Amino acid sequence: MTHPEPTNPDGRVERPWGWFETLASGDHYQVKRLLIRSGRRLSLQRHHHRCEHWVVVAGSGELQVAEVVMAAVPGTTVFIPQGAIHRAQGGSDDLEIVEVQRGDWLSETDIERLADDFGRL
Structure with missing residues (x-):
């Protein structure tokens, strides 16, 4: 089940690290x-109800899944199993990722x- 969030006129949801938009859901x-803006990063996080698969489509940065850190080009x-700690960071350029989420409950909560980095603990 998905839960819509407020978006700006172009359908993007702004975050302190950049923005995201939903391309498809089912x-x-x-x-x-x-x-993810250059020099910014997502929170170090995990999800209890979904796994994710990230594909870097543009830019540069760094990806972390558990203890493994890799260059993002x-x-x-990268596959992120349900419950795995992960993070993405923009490098010298903004980092653009297509993320596929799978699970029984797909929510930003x-x-x-x-x-x-933005005090959202």
């Missing part, structure tokens, strides 16, 4: 496009933040 899946892909 029974137990959702596809989003995320833009176009073509980089299914984010457990362990660390956050």
Whole structure:
């Protein structure tokens, strides 16, 4: 089940690290496009009700899944199992990711933040 969020006129949901937009959704899946601004990063987080698959489509940065940290360049892909700690960070350029979520409950409230540069713990 998905829960809509307020969006700006172009359909993007603004966050302190950048923005995301929902591209598609269906029974137990959702596809989003995320833009993480240069030098900013998502919270260190995990999800209890979904797994994610990230595909870097543009820009540069860094991806972390559990203890593994890797460079993020176009073509980089990573699977994030349900419950795995993860984070993405923009590098010298903005980082653009297509994210496929799968699970029984797909909601922005299914984010457990362990660390956050913007005080959203």
